[in-house]
Amino acid sequence: MSPRAAWTVAVPYLAFFLLPLGWLALTSLWPDAELARALPSHLTLENHAAALAGGGLARAVVNSLLVSGATAALALALAAPAAFAIARLGVRGGRALLAAALAVSMFPPIATAAPLYVALRAARLLDTLPGLVLPYASFSLPLALWLLTGTFRALPAELYRAARVDGCTPLGAFRRVLLPVAAPGIATAGLLVFVFAWNELLYAVTFLTSPARRTVPVALALFGGEFRDPIVVLAAASTLATIPVVAVAVLFQRRVVSGLTAGAVKG
Amino acid sequence: MSARSERRLGAALVVPAGAVLAIVALGPLLATAWLSLRHRVPVLGEDRFLGLGNYRALAADARFWGALANTAYFTALSVALELLLAVPLALALHHVGRGRGALRAAVLVPWILPTVVAAKLWALLLQPDLGLLARLWPGGAAAVLARPTLALHAAILVDVWKTTPFAALLLLAGLQSIPEDLARAARVDGASALRVFRSITLPLLRPAILLALLFRSLDAFRVFDVVFVLTEGGPGHTTEPLSLYAYKTLLRAGSFGLGAAISLVTFLCVVAIGLAWLSALGERRRPEASP
Amino acid sequence: MTPSLRALFLLALAAAFGAACRTREDTRPADRLILRYQPLGPDPAPFRALVAGFERETGVEVEVQALPSGADLAHQLLVTSLGAGGEDMDVFVLDVVWVAELARAGWLADLSDAFPPERVRDEFLAGPAAAVIQGDRTFAVPWYVDVGLLYYRTDLVPEPPRTFAALATAIRRAQAAAPGIAGYLWQGRQYEGLSCNFFEALWGYGGAALDGERLRLDTPAARVALGWLRELVADGLSPRSVVTATEEDARRAFQEGRAVFMRNWPYAWPLLQDPASPVRGKVGVAPLPGETGPAAGALGGWQLGISSRAPPARRAAAARLVAHLTSAAANAVLAIHYGRNPARRAAYEDPRVRAEAPFIAGLLPFVDRARPRPVTPYYMLAADALQGELSAAVSGLRSPAEALGRAQAQADAIAGVAR
Numbered sequence: 001m002s003p004r005a006a007w008t009v010a011v012p013y014l015a016f017f018l019l020p021l022g023w024l025a026l027t028s029l030w031p032d033a034e035l036a037r038a039l040p041s042h043l044t045l046e047n048h049a050a051a052l053a054g055g056g057l058a059r060a061v062v063n064s065l066l067v068s069g070a071t072a073a074l075a076l077a078l079a080a081p082a083a084f085a086i087a088r089l090g091v092r093g094g095r096a097l098l099a100a101a102l103a104v105s106m107f108p109p110i111a112t113a114a115p116l117y118v119a120l121r122a123a124r125l126l127d128t129l130p131g132l133v134l135p136y137a138s139f140s141l142p143l144a145l146w147l148l149t150g151t152f153r154a155l156p157a158e159l160y161r162a163a164r165v166d167g168c169t170p171l172g173a174f175r176r177v178l179l180p181v182a183a184p185g186i187a188t189a190g191l192l193v194f195v196f197a198w199n200e201l202l203y204a205v206t207f208l209t210s211p212a213r214r215t216v217p218v219a220l221a222l223f224g225g226e227f228r229d230p231i232v233v234l235a236a237a238s239t240l241a242t243i244p245v246v247a248v249a250v251l252f253q254r255r256v257v258s259g260l261t262a263g264a265v266k267g
Numbered sequence: 268m269s270a271r272s273e274r275r276l277g278a279a280l281v282v283p284a285g286a287v288l289a290i291v292a293l294g295p296l297l298a299t300a301w302l303s304l305r306h307r308v309p310v311l312g313e314d315r316f317l318g319l320g321n322y323r324a325l326a327a328d329a330r331f332w333g334a335l336a337n338t339a340y341f342t343a344l345s346v347a348l349e350l351l352l353a354v355p356l357a358l359a360l361h362h363v364g365r366g367r368g369a370l371r372a373a374v375l376v377p378w379i380l381p382t383v384v385a386a387k388l389w390a391l392l393l394q395p396d397l398g399l400l401a402r403l404w405p406g407g408a409a410a411v412l413a414r415p416t417l418a419l420h421a422a423i424l425v426d427v428w429k430t431t432p433f434a435a436l437l438l439l440a441g442l443q444s445i446p447e448d449l450a451r452a453a454r455v456d457g458a459s460a461l462r463v464f465r466s467i468t469l470p471l472l473r474p475a476i477l478l479a480l481l482f483r484s485l486d487a488f489r490v491f492d493v494v495f496v497l498t499e500g501g502p503g504h505t506t507e508p509l510s511l512y513a514y515k516t517l518l519r520a521g522s523f524g525l526g527a528a529i530s531l532v533t534f535l536c537v538v539a540i541g542l543a544w545l546s547a548l549g550e551r552r553r554p555e556a557s558p
Numbered sequence: 559m560t561p562s563l564r565a566l567f568l569l570a571l572a573a574a575f576g577a578a579c580r581t582r583e584d585t586r587p588a589d590r591l592i593l594r595y596q597p598l599g600p601d602p603a604p605f606r607a608l609v610a611g612f613e614r615e616t617g618v619e620v621e622v623q624a625l626p627s628g629a630d631l632a633h634q635l636l637v638t639s640l641g642a643g644g645e646d647m648d649v650f651v652l653d654v655v656w657v658a659e660l661a662r663a664g665w666l667a668d669l670s671d672a673f674p675p676e677r678v679r680d681e682f683l684a685g686p687a688a689a690v691i692q693g694d695r696t697f698a699v700p701w702y703v704d705v706g707l708l709y710y711r712t713d714l715v716p717e718p719p720r721t722f723a724a725l726a727t728a729i730r731r732a733q734a735a736a737p738g739i740a741g742y743l744w745q746g747r748q749y750e751g752l753s754c755n756f757f758e759a760l761w762g763y764g765g766a767a768l769d770g771e772r773l774r775l776d777t778p779a780a781r782v783a784l785g786w787l788r789e790l791v792a793d794g795l796s797p798r799s800v801v802t803a804t805e806e807d808a809r810r811a812f813q814e815g816r817a818v819f820m821r822n823w824p825y826a827w828p829l830l831q832d833p834a835s836p837v838r839g840k841v842g843v844a845p846l847p848g849e850t851g852p853a854a855g856a857l858g859g860w861q862l863g864i865s866s867r868a869p870p871a872r873r874a875a876a877a878r879l880v881a882h883l884t885s886a887a888a889n890a891v892l893a894i895h896y897g898r899n900p901a902r903r904a905a906y907e908d909p910r911v912r913a914e915a916p917f918i919a920g921l922l923p924f925v926d927r928a929r930p931r932p933v934t935p936y937y938m939l940a941a942d943a944l945q946g947e948l949s950a951a952v953s954g955l956r957s958p959a960e961a962l963g964r965a966q967a968q969a970d971a972i973a974g975v976a977r
Contacts, residue, residue, distance in 0.1 A: 003364035036814040081280040089277030106537040111530035112295035138291035154444035395799035501748025503950025
């Protein structure tokens, strides 16, 4: 596919994805009293001001960055070596582990919230950010495992063998040769886990109670009163809160580089 | 280092991941399974062993079967649409030259948006009478959310909008693991782009497609937020998926045993779907290039 | 691993550990209470001052934790926390329909010593008092209330209708004068708001839904009431969109001048009178119509309860906090600064409330007649099934008789009649 053809294909998708987002941005600038009209009579920044008032949203963004970053780091730290072991070191029961991991991610979260609450309370991790990171990392581990196992399997076998022949230990070969080449897959897995942790609501709302610890989804869920549903303020808050994640995504996607450096294997 | 000691090292590397999974995820799973065998309504102080009573009750429950049907339909249609849409998108993302960073970031934003916000946005667009769609097509035809047959499709639309980028990202990761020389060699030999795609790219993309199908099916079968925000399962439970039924049973009707049973049934259905995908598309290893 | 990736990785781990250095204590002293409530409004200062006043007087420290504003989410959190032991909080808010349920579960402390039932009935409005007193024991104290009202356009309707028939006539007349305007907006989405609308219609037809502790849903009056709601949509007196509408949908459309009547809670009034509102000065409130005359509005609102697991020392302090927050002075603060309708009858005659929140003061006749939804632990348990059947009837999927029959069957099963 040529780049021009690629752009031709991409444009309809862009329209499909971005037009509603444009409407979201417009809604965030819409005066609340005029929401029932076809179009606003004027644009206003009062929704953004309301969203930022009190600093709660900013704090929530910081908390979310911490939690999501830690979750991604932990999940990758656990999954990458395990995936390498399954893909290259011929671990017995590797497929069983993958299947079991898959089963874990199949469980409806609502049923696990109460038992986890009790467990976290016993471990005195309730209302702490690490108490959130642990369940997040566990439930995103399966996706990371599967993705990274596939990534490592897709690497040419010669890469690992050549490194071993050159005198590397298995771990050395893993760290110095395979990881850099697998960087795109790792970055993808990291990004997926990051976004999953960023948007997770159920556990965050159940396990966190202090205002200082809230993550972004919790902060968004707290907008509005008993009956009031300030969609315009919510729109402003979510557009603001999405910016850091988009920045992270842009950062990661530079690592999601196209093409395998097959040059590493060429003689 | 011998092959056996390699394997032992491998086992050691796998243990941390396995331990975390076992500790944090296995406990609640077992607790739910045990709970599903009891009749437990804390509010009324009822707690007794039932055996398979909850499951028998579900088998006779029209609302359960309705929820199962809704969930199955939702999963089938959204996953099919998402995969079909994701393949061209992944190819486009892979082959785009300049501006690829901006394109990728732009395409990811619907998926990055919290599900609740995305659902509320579409609820706004689809609102009968006042929403954008209702104004563009006046006369009630666009009152999608009020029509039981159409409301579920609105949820599917929102889900497709939101998670096609995720599927595309998984496929893109797969595309990038495919060595370029293979495709280049085939083109040099005179094969058309479509032929290259069908004979070389697609088979090598199979693991990524399987991954996308698997994880998207798992997530779609457990859909909750989208439907909750759009219709709360209404009108008259016609859009209610299994996880919403479990939620309401657990936390509104306060029947923990029955709610756990519904969760477990959902889990088993998802396992069945996973097994189906695995056997259909095969968890085969790629043939090694050299011995 | 490249240097930058490694740095990022280490940074993330460090952040995780940094965040870990903030753990909570497990055992709390008797002079430290935890209050869980829903934020009352954008300005936290008046409420904080109220709590600070209590802290100064008693020397007891109060940690305030916010619950999500969605009733569903708040209920879920409370049940999770109470079910896991209930030691994570001392004082918390409850929706008016949760009291019976949580009291039966044994999670609410019996407050009859600090708040004797006779005194509660005396000082608070009849509706909330009935909701918090179970078996002649007080389980919660009313904090602020809500009631269903009929909003109408004073420029289109000379006199508010008192009966269902008069409502239909008024709508037709107004639609003749202002073509294209919708008639009656209410809440028909599948959620608790629909139940409120249903019960108001039921009471309008002289029906009742409670028989001791059992729910009686499939009665002749109920069928007529549900049928009336369905006919509103079928006959075009209410637009089809009502079937998915919530309070805000109705409020926004009414505020744009697109409807003659609206059923909603008092919160809508200040929004309708906002300077930017097209219907400013053209709206009035009246009691909801009934078959033969005005009917009661549904009771909403929140109460304060104390966790039964709180040790006696903390419980005494918690009772004092509840007394402080539900005092007449506190009622006035909530009314003036947050627009919350007081639960104490005397607060409506408070001169400050009369001066600074005249609309609220004028709500006394409405809140006095506000009627709670069936006060039984089985209500919350059956609420979900009821909402589904009501929604099916209102959107025309099932006949009212069939829907109510099914709702009754499910309510009976929950009450242990069938299971």
